[in-house]
Amino acid sequence: MSNRVINLLVPVISIILGLIVGAIVMIFSGYDPVTAYIALWNGIFGDAYAIGETIRQISPYILAGLAVAFAFRAGLFNIGVEGQLIVGWFAAAYVGSAFDLPKIIHLPFALIAAALAGALWGLVPGILKAALRVHEVIVTIMMNYIALHVVNALIKTVSGSYKTEKIHETASLRSEFLSNITDYSTLHYGILVALAMVGVMWFLLDKTKTGYELKSVGFNEHASQYAGMNVNRNIVLSMVISGAFAGLAGSMEALGTFGYLANLGGFTGIGFDGIAVALLGANTPLGVIFGASLFGSLKYGAGNMPNEAGVPTEIVSIIIALIIFFVASGYIIRVILNRVNKKKGAK
Amino acid sequence: MEYVIEMLDIRKEFGNFVANDNITLQLKKGEIHALLGENGAGKSTLMNVLFGLYQPEGGEIRVRGEKVAISNPNIANNLGIGMVHQHFMLVENLTVTENIILGNEPKKMGIINIQDAAKKVAEISKLYGLNVDPYAKIADISVGMQQRVEILKTLYRGAEILIFDEPTASLTPQEIDELFIIMKKLIEENKSIILITHKLQEIMDVTDRVTVIRKGQGIGTVITSETNPEELATLMVGRQVIFKTEKGPAFPADEVLHIENLVVEDYRGVSKVKGLNLSVRKGEIVGIAGIDGNGQSELIEAITGLRKVKEGKISINGKDITGKRPREITEIGLGHIPQDRHKHGLVLEFSVGYNAALQSYYHEPYSKKGIMNYKVVSEKAKKIIDTYDVRTQGEHEPARALSGGNQQKLIIGREVERDPDLLIAALPTRGLDVGAIEFIHKRLIEQRDNGKAVLLISFELDEVMNVSDRIAVIYDGQIVDTVNPSETTEQELGLLMAGHQKSEMIVVGDEVVLKEGEDPNVE
Ligand SMILES: Nc1ncnc2c1ncn2[C@@H]1O[C@H](COP(=O)(O)OP(=O)(O)OP(=O)(O)O)[C@@H](O)[C@H]1O
Ligand SMILES: [Mg+2]
Numbered sequence: 054m055s056n057r058v059i060n061l062l063v064p065v066i067s068i069i070l071g072l073i074v075g076a077i078v079m080i081f082s083g084y085d086p087v088t089a090y091i092a093l094w095n096g097i098f099g100d101a102y103a104i105g106e107t108i109r110q111i112s113p114y115i116l117a118g119l120a121v122a123f124a125f126r127a128g129l130f131n132i133g134v135e136g137q138l139i140v141g142w143f144a145a146a147y148v149g150s151a152f153d154l155p156k157i158i159h160l161p162f163a164l165i166a167a168a169l170a171g172a173l174w175g176l177v178p179g180i181l182k183a184a185l186r187v188h189e190v191i192v193t194i195m196m197n198y199i200a201l202h203v204v205n206a207l208i209k210t211v212s213g214s215y216k217t218e219k220i221h222e223t224a225s226l227r228s229e230f231l232s233n234i235t236d237y238s239t240l241h242y243g244i245l246v247a248l249a250m251v252g253v254m255w256f257l258l259d260k261t262k263t264g265y266e267l268k269s270v271g272f273n274e275h276a277s278q279y280a281g282m283n284v285n286r287n288i289v290l291s292m293v294i295s296g297a298f299a300g301l302a303g304s305m306e307a308l309g310t311f312g313y314l315a316n317l318g319g320f321t322g323i324g325f326d327g328i329a330v331a332l333l334g335a336n337t338p339l340g341v342i343f344g345a346s347l348f349g350s351l352k353y354g355a356g357n358m359p360n361e362a363g364v365p366t367e368i369v370s371i372i373i374a375l376i377i378f379f380v381a382s383g384y385i386i387r388v389i390l391n392r393v394n395k396k397k398g399a400k
Numbered sequence: 401m402e403y404v405i406e407m408l409d410i411r412k413e414f415g416n417f418v419a420n421d422n423i424t425l426q427l428k429k430g431e432i433h434a435l436l437g438e439n440g441a442g443k444s445t446l447m448n449v450l451f452g453l454y455q456p457e458g459g460e461i462r463v464r465g466e467k468v469a470i471s472n473p474n475i476a477n478n479l480g481i482g483m484v485h486q487h488f489m490l491v492e493n494l495t496v497t498e499n500i501i502l503g504n505e506p507k508k509m510g511i512i513n514i515q516d517a518a519k520k521v522a523e524i525s526k527l528y529g530l531n532v533d534p535y536a537k538i539a540d541i542s543v544g545m546q547q548r549v550e551i552l553k554t555l556y557r558g559a560e561i562l563i564f565d566e567p568t569a570s571l572t573p574q575e576i577d578e579l580f581i582i583m584k585k586l587i588e589e590n591k592s593i594i595l596i597t598h599k600l601q602e603i604m605d606v607t608d609r610v611t612v613i614r615k616g617q618g619i620g621t622v623i624t625s626e627t628n629p630e631e632l633a634t635l636m637v638g639r640q641v642i643f644k645t646e647k648g649p650a651f652p653a654d655e656v657l658h659i660e661n662l663v664v665e666d667y668r669g670v671s672k673v674k675g676l677n678l679s680v681r682k683g684e685i686v687g688i689a690g691i692d693g694n695g696q697s698e699l700i701e702a703i704t705g706l707r708k709v710k711e712g713k714i715s716i717n718g719k720d721i722t723g724k725r726p727r728e729i730t731e732i733g734l735g736h737i738p739q740d741r742h743k744h745g746l747v748l749e750f751s752v753g754y755n756a757a758l759q760s761y762y763h764e765p766y767s768k769k770g771i772m773n774y775k776v777v778s779e780k781a782k783k784i785i786d787t788y789d790v791r792t793q794g795e796h797e798p799a800r801a802l803s804g805g806n807q808q809k810l811i812i813g814r815e816v817e818r819d820p821d822l823l824i825a826a827l828p829t830r831g832l833d834v835g836a837i838e839f840i841h842k843r844l845i846e847q848r849d850n851g852k853a854v855l856l857i858s859f860e861l862d863e864v865m866n867v868s869d870r871i872a873v874i875y876d877g878q879i880v881d882t883v884n885p886s887e888t889t890e891q892e893l894g895l896l897m898a899g900h901q902k903s904e905m906i907v908v909g910d911e912v913v914l915k916e917g918e919d920p921n922v923e
Contacts, residue, residue, distance in 0.1 A: 262767040265754070272749040279706060279736075279744040280758045281727025 059390050063383045064343070070386075071376030078375070082368055089362040089372075096357025097350040103357075105235025108244055109310060111349030113138070115247040116302035117327025118334060118341040119254050120171075120295045125336045126258060127291035128271030133178060133193025134299040135324025136200030137171035139317065141300025143204045144170035145307035146314040147211060149220025159223040164246065164304050171300020172293045174200060179292030183285035189292070197320065205316050216315035226309035241309035248342075250298060255338040257294070267291050299324065326352075333380055351376060404429045404464055404561055404592050405450070405481075411458035412445050414801070417793050419445040422459065423618040425594075425611045427561065432583060432593045434603045434624070436636050437613040438833040439805025440791035443596050444486075446613070447563050450594075451483045452476040482554025483563040486570075486804065486831075487742075488546050490538045497521050497534040500553045524555050528585045544575035551582065562586065563594045566804070568602060569831045572692050572859060580606050598805075598833045600629035612636050637835040645841040648849070650869040652681040655718075656733075656822050656853035657703070662712035664698040671710070672698040674877035680822065685844060685854040687868030687885075689861065691897050695877035696857050697739060700826050703855075704736050705729045706744075716822055730759065735820030737812055737828045739857075745811040746799045753781035753795035756814050780817075788813035789839070804831045809840075816843055823847055826857045841867050861890050875899045 076086035097107050117134050124131035145167035152159060178192035212218055226241040258264040270277045270287040278284050302323060307314060330348050334340025351373045358364045364372075405427040412420040419442045427433050437443050448454045450461065452470040461468055463479045470476050476483075490499050497518040505512045518534040525532045530548045538546060547567060554562055564583075568576045583593055583606060595607060603610055604624060612619040612635045619635055633641040657680040664673035673695040680686045690696055701707035703714055705726040714722050721729050730736075738744035746755050757766050757777045765776045781795035788809045792802055799807060812828060825844060829837040844854050844867055858864050864871055865885045872879045873896040881896050892912040895905060906915045 260771055262762060262770050262772055265757075265761055265767075265772055269747050269750065269754075269758070273743075273747045275743045276745065276747050276758070279704070279726060279738060281725070281730050 059387065062390065063386050064380055066386050066390075067380040067383045068347075068376060071372075071379035074379070075372035075375045078371055079364065079368065084364050084368065085362065089358055089364050092358045092361035092364075093351075093354045095361065096354030098354075099357070100236060101234065102236035102238045103354070105231070105238025105240035107350050107353045108235075109238065109240045110353040111345050112241075112243040112247040112309070113302040113305040113323050114326060114330050114345035114349045114352075115244075115341060116250060116298050116305065117323050118330030118345050119250055119338065120298035120302065120324075121327045121331035122334065122336040122338070122341050123254055123258075123298060124291055124295035125331060126271050127267040127287065128274070129182070129288065129291055129295070130190050131175065131178075131193055131292065131295045131299075132190055132328070133174065133196045133296075133324075134302070134327045135320050135322075136193070136197035137174040137296040137299030138303040138321065138324045139197075139200045139204050140174050141167035141171040141303030142307045142314050143207060143217070143303070144300065145224075145304035146217045146220060146312075147207075149224035149308055150218040150313070151211075152224075153221065154223060156223040159221065160226070160308070163220070163224040163308055164301065167300040167304035167307065168297040169300065171296040171298070171303065173296070175292040175294075175296020175299070176289065179289035182292070183288045197324070201317055201320065204314070208314060208316055217313045219313050220308060224308055225312065226305070227312075239310055241305075243305040243309040246301065247305070247345075250301060251338045251342060254298070254341075258338075263290070299327070302327070329377060329381065333377075347377070347380065402429050403427060403462070405594075406462040406465075407446070407450060407459065408462070409459040410446060410449055410456050410461070412442070412449055412454055413457050415793075418616055420449065420456070421616040421618075423613055423616070425618075426621070427592050427594060428609070429592050430587055430590060431608040432587060432595055432606055434607040434610040435594055435596045435613070436598075436600075436603065436610055436632060438615070438636060439809070439831075439836055440615075440803040441613045441636075441833075442616045443613065444565055444803065447483065447565055447594065447596065450476070451481060451563060477557050477559070480558055480560035481563070482557060482559030482561070484547065484550045484554065484565065484567055486566045488550055490546055490549060492539045493537060495535050495537055496532055496541075496549050496552070499538060499549060500556050504557070521552060521556060524552060528555070528582055528589070530582060542575075544571055544578065547571070547575075547579070548582070559591070561592050561594070563596075565596045566598070566831060567595070568597055568599060573861075576602070598831065598837075600632050600834060603632065604629060614638055633834050636833065641834050641838055643834070643838075645838060645845065645866055647845045647867075650684045650848060652684040652869070653851065655679050655681050656716060657855065658713075658715045658718075659703075660713045662699070662702060662714065663710040664695070664702045664707060665710050666698055672877055673702065675712070676874075676878050678872060678879055680853045680855050682821075682853055683848055683851050684869045685848050685856055685867055687856045687858065687864035687871045688874050688879075689858070689864045689871050689893055689897055690874035692859055694874050694897075696826075696874060698877075699874070700736075700739065700824055700857060703729075703824060704734065730820075733821035735759075735815040735818055735823040737815050737823070737825045739826040741807055741811055746807060748798070748800040750799060751796050752785065752790070752792050752799055752802070752810060753778045755799050755810060756781035756784050756795070759814060759818060784810065784813035784817060787817075789836070805833060805836055808832055809836060812840055812843070816847065819847075819850075820852065822853045822855065824855045824857070827859065828856070829858075829860075829863060837863075861893055865890070865893070873897055 079086040079089055096103060098104055117138060120134045121131055145163045148163040148166040174196055178189045178196060181187040181192050182189045208217055226243050228242050231240045232238060258268060266282050266287055270282060270284050274284055326348055330341060330344035333344030355369045355373050358369045359366055403426045407425045409422040409424060410420050411422050423446055435443050449456050452473045452475055455471060461470060468479060497514060500521055501517045506517055521534040530552060532548050532552060567579060571579060586593060597603060607624045609621055609623050610632060611621045614636060659676060659678040662673050662676045663671055666672045688696060698707060702709050705724055709722050713720060716732050716734060719732055721732060742748060760766055765773055767773060778795050785792060790809045791806050808831060829840050848854055856867060868885055871883050871885055873881045875897060881902060889912055904914055905912050
C-alpha cells in the first residue's frame, strides 16, 4: 500500500468503525440501526433539498475550522472562535439592517464588518499574550462569555427587541439560483465565501513572507527570534487573522441562513466544533474542507434520524460523537495499517 | 569467541535512502567498542535499530548467541540493552528517582514506593561511583549529572549492554574524564559498551576495538591498540585528513567588534558578564577560551541582541548596537552560528530549504513585495548543500531528519554564505566528524583571509589554539588575559581559565606550573 492509499483509507475505515460502534449502541438501546442509518443518509444526501441544506451547514464550519487551524499553525490555541463568531454575526446583522446601500457595496461592507469584529475579538487575547504572556486559552475562553452577553445587550439596545431587524436584501447572501436548483433549500452564496477563504489561508501560509514567519514562530519561537522575526507582532497578527475567519463564520448566519440575530440563550457550538474540524483536517486548508464536510453533514443529516427512524436525539448525539471520535483517532488506524503493511512487505 | 551482541548485515532504509547498507557489528563481552563514522554515516540509525526504535529491512541480530527480534525498546530493555541518547530524555521538574522509575514504577498495593526505589538508586550509584543524589531535581543538576542519571536509568533496568550516542559532545573536559572512569567501572562489573564519538583521541584512550562505517556501509573492525588516529580518520573519511589546519599569518586591520565594560545578567538577574572588554579586528580570528559557565553564553546573546545589556557598550563597524534588535544587528553585518542548534539554529519542522532562508528570507530575491519565491530559496539551499557537503536527501527533507552533524553544516553554510563582517561561531564543530571539522576550520580561516572578523567560542583547547590568531581567556565574566597561540601552552591556558594570573606561574623545564604556595585547585 502506498502512503496515498493509506491516507485515503484511514478516514474511510474510521467512519465505518464509528458506524459499527454506533450500531451496537442502538441495538442495545432497542433501535434498528439499519433504518436509523438510512435516515441519516437520506438526511444528508436524500434529495436535492437535503444536499442544499447540508452544504449550507458546512459553510460556517469551514470558516470556524480555518480560524482554529490558522492560529494553530502559528502555535496558538484559539478557543475563542465561538465568541469571535458571535460578534461577527452581530456586526453583519447590524450593518446589513442599518444601512441602505447598493448591493455591490452593502454586501462586501457587511462581510468586512463581520471579519473586523471577529478580528477585534482576536486582537485582545493576541495583545495580552504578546505583551504580558497571558495564556491565550484563558483569555479566549473568557472573551467568549463577554461576546455572548455584550451581543445580547447590544441587540436590545440597538433594536429594542429580542432580535435585530432583518437585513436588507442588498446585504443578503441568499441566492434564488442556488435555492432553486436545490428544491428551495436555504443554500446561499456563503459556501463560495468559505471556499474563497480556504484559498486565502493556503495563499497566506504557503506563498507569503508573512506565512513563512507565522509558521516559523509557531514551530520554534526561539529560532524565529534569533532570525530577527518580531515574535510578538506575529502572535498578534495570527490572532487577528484567525478572528477574522471566525467573524466571517458568523456572517454566514447573519447574511445567509437567518438574516438576523436573535437573543442567544447560549453558545452556538459552531466555534467549538471548529476545533474538532481543524484537528480532523490536520490544520491544513484542504483538510478543513474535509473536516467541515463531515461535521456539517452529520450535524444536519442527524436531524432526520428522530423523524424517520424514531431514534431519540440523545442517542443521535452519541452516535455522531462516536463517528467523530473514531475519525479523530485515525492515528491508531494508521499505525495498524502500517503494521499490516510491514508484515506483508517482510514476507 | 564470545559475543554478547552480533548485528549481522543490518539494512535500514528510509524511503529510497539506505542509511545502513548491510552493516555488521560484533560486541565482545566486557569490551568498550567504538562506532566511528562521518556525520550521517548511519551510526545513530544502527544503534536505534539495536535499541528497537527502528525496524531493520534486513539482517539479523543475535544477543548472547540467540537470534532475536527487537521490535520495541521494552524488548531491548528485557534483553539487557540500555541506551544513553545524545539528547537526554528526562523530565525537568521531577527528581532523579522519579525519572528513573518513570514507566515501570514499583508499586505496593497500587501505591508507588519511592523510598525503596530511591534506596536502590543510591545503591547502584554507589557501586559505580556515580555520586548521584536520588532526591535531586533534574532542573537543578548539571548536564554531566543528568547524563549519569541516564546511565543510572539503564542500570536500574538491568542493562548489561550500554549504548552511548555521542556522550562527550556536551560535556566539559573534566566531566569527560569522569565519564570514562565510570565506563571503566562498568566494564569491571562485566558490562559491555558501545561508544559513539567523533573524538579520535577518546577512542584511542578508552576503547578496545573500533568498527568504522562510511556512508552507510561497514568498512571493518580494527583493534584500537594496533591503530592510530590518522589511520582511523582515513578509514572513516576515505582520504587523508589534516588535523592541524594550515593557515598563513593574519593581517588584522580596522576594528570591527568593540566591547566596553559590558555587564550582562542571566535570566535570574545574576551578573554573568562583569565589565568585559574585547576587540576583534578585520582579518583576524579571536578565540575565547574558558570553562563553560563563565559568561560565554551571555556575552554572545548580548552581542546578537537576544539578551539585554545591563551596562556598557557594544559596537560593530563603529556603529553602536547596544540595545538594538537582532535583525538590525544582522543587517549591520553580524553572522551567528548559535551554540544550541536545536533551540536557536533551526526550525526542525521546516525543510532544509526553508531553514536555509531563515536569515535572508525577507530580502530579494527570496521574497518580493511580501510574496516568497520558494524556487530561489530551493536553489540557494541546493548551493549550500553542495558547497558544505550537507548529507541530505534534498532541500525538501525536514531538518529534523538530518543527522546532528549535517544540521550543523547547514547552519554554518547559511551563515557563512551571507558573508558577514563579523562572524560569531559558538562551538561550531560540536558533534562534527574530523573531516567536517577540517572543512569548517578552513572556512573560518577563509573568512578571515577575506578580511572579515571572526569570534570563535569553544571549550576545546586544541580548536582554540589551532584556529585563533589571538586567544582571549574568559574567567568569571571578564577577559582576564589575551595570549598569542604560538606563545602559549595548554597548561598555561588551563591555569588562566581556572582564574590564575600569569604572574603566579613559573616555567619549569618545558612545563608551566604555579609558583610555590599557590593552590592549584583554587577556582
Ligand atoms: N527518520 C529519518 N528519516 C529519513 N532519513 C533519516 C532519518 N533518520 C536518519 N536519516 C538519514 O540517515 C542518515 C544517517 O543518519 P544518522 O543519524 O544515523 O547519522 P549519524 O551517523 O548518527 O551522524 P551524526 O554523527 O551526524 O550524528 C542521514 O543521512 C540522515 O539524514
Ligand atoms: Mg548521530
